[in-house]
Amino acid sequence: MRSSPVLLVLLSIAALCVGCQPVPDAxxxxxxxxxxxxxxxxxxxxxxxxNQLSQYRLTERRDRLYDIxxxxxxxxxxxxxxxxxxxxxxxxxxxxxxxxxxxxWSSRLGYEGELLRALDSCRQSLADDPQxxxxxxxxxxxxxxxxxxxPAVFWNAINASSEAEHYLRxxxxxxxxxxxxxxxxxxxxxxxxxxxxxxLPEHLPPPVDELDPLFQALQRxxxxxxxxxxxxxxxxxxxxxxAMLQAQPATFLCPMNQPSERSKILLNVFVLFYAGEIxxxxxxxxxxxxxxxxxxxxxxxxxxxxPATAQALDRLAGKPEALWDSYRQAxxxxxxxxxxxxxxxxxAPGQAGWQTP
Numbered sequence: 078m079r080s081s082p083v084l085l086v087l088l089s090i091a092a093l094c095v096g097c098q099p100v101p102d103a104x105x106x107x108x109x110x111x112x113x114x115x116x117x118x119x120x121x122x123x124x125x126x127x128n129q130l131s132q133y134r135l136t137e138r139r140d141r142l143y144d145i146x147x148x149x150x151x152x153x154x155x156x157x158x159x160x161x162x163x164x165x166x167x168x169x170x171x172x173x174x175x176x177x178x179x180x181x182w183s184s185r186l187g188y189e190g191e192l193l194r195a196l197d198s199c200r201q202s203l204a205d206d207p208q209x210x211x212x213x214x215x216x217x218x219x220x221x222x223x224x225x226x227x228p229a230v231f232w233n234a235i236n237a238s239s240e241a242e243h244y245l246r247x248x249x250x251x252x253x254x255x256x257x258x259x260x261x262x263x264x265x266x267x268x269x270x271x272x273x274x275x276x277l278p279e280h281l282p283p284p285v286d287e288l289d290p291l292f293q294a295l296q297r298x299x300x301x302x303x304x305x306x307x308x309x310x311x312x313x314x315x316x317x318x319x320a321m322l323q324a325q326p327a328t329f330l331c332p333m334n335q336p337s338e339r340s341k342i343l344l345n346v347f348v349l350f351y352a353g354e355i356x357x358x359x360x361x362x363x364x365x366x367x368x369x370x371x372x373x374x375x376x377x378x379x380x381x382x383x384p385a386t387a388q389a390l391d392r393l394a395g396k397p398e399a400l401w402d403s404y405r406q407a408x409x410x411x412x413x414x415x416x417x418x419x420x421x422x423x424x425a426p427g428q429a430g431w432q433t434p
Contacts, residue, residue, distance in 0.1 A: 102254040103307060106354050107314040111321075113346045117339060118330075120321040125313045130247040133305050133392060133400065140385040141236035143229040148222065161202035165195040183292050186234040187285030189223060194281060196220045227278040228381035234288075235270070235376075236386055240296040245389070248302035251310055252361060259361055263298030266291040267372050274379040304365050305393070305400065311362060312404040315411040322414040327421035340422040347415060359408060370394035370401040 104125075111122045135141070168191055171177050180188060200216050203209040235241045244263060252259060270291050273282050282288065330340040373394040377387060394401040419425040 103251040122317040162199035165199045182233040182237040187288045190282035231274040240292040244295040247305040251307035252303045261300035263294045266294035312407045315407040331422035
């Protein structure tokens with residue numbers, strides 16, 4: 078039985094497309110821009126390598142967690158007759174339960190705040206009871222130790238949560254290309270978590286039911302991870318385009334400091350594809366990236382940050398070589414490169430050779 082030629086062609090196409098994924102619009106946009114610049118200037122560029130994103134992957138959790146000694150408070154017998162300390166008994170029983178022993182760090186942060194509030198309430202109730210002074214001293218010692226551990230508990234809550242890990246790592250795709258302003262609702266949640274960490278140990282963390290929505294907001298958001306990918310890809314693309322624009326002296330296109338046919342084609346690339354497509358995307362990155370980078374810096378400034386976490390955040394923002402800062406530098410250098418090339422050809426805005434398609 079002979080196979081139909083049409084069937085063979087369809088099968089061949091299907092085989093070629095197995096595993097194919099559509100290229101995101103942002104990548105297509107940048108590749109198109111780079112290809113046009115390269116064609117006019119007779120230069121080559123290096124495509125973005127997705128492996129570069131691995132530098133923005135958080136290290137192993139164990140490298141970012143504090144080892145906090147477990148302190149099982151076995152005071153149920155001591156407090157059995159102290160009726161005014163029932164909330165403390167409940168908190169102790171909760172921690173010593175089966176579920177309490179495997180409590181995630183994000184819940185543990187809220188629990189420790191609730192425990193300390195119960196401890197403070199109990200201590201106030203016992204303060205004037207001469208028969209409970211020994212117990213009062215023990216409770217005060219426990220409260221002091223627990224309060225001093227709060228910064229470490231906070232960082233364990235951040236570093237051990239899949240929600241924060243999701244928010245602080247790169248995505249498989251960049252931010253979408255859209256004319257609608259993009260927003261990151263999780264940024265407010267990160268800001269609140271940062272404020273909680275900054276206020277420790279003087280101010281206790283809120284209860285679990287107030288903390289959970291903050292972590293859930295980080296989990297729901299795609300913007301931070303998409304932004305990380307977009308910044309890395311766009312930085313690379315701009316650096317490649319800048320290198321092509323600077324590969325020859327600025328007068329190469331226009332030896333007589335007057336527009337040439339090639340410079341006019343390059344001007345069209347600038348107007349249609351850089352100003353028309355790339356710059357609106359850069360505006361989206363700026364709109365999202367500036368408050369994001371500022372918040373990353375504020376989180377980085379929270380006391381007692383583990384060194385591995387500090388290094389991870391430093392790779393994102395706040396250092397000259399950080400993702401956000403080096404991206405901003407790439408934008409500035411690319412702008413200057415265009416100014417030099419267009420100015421040498423009298424084709425910059427306001428000059429005689431400036432014309433739009």
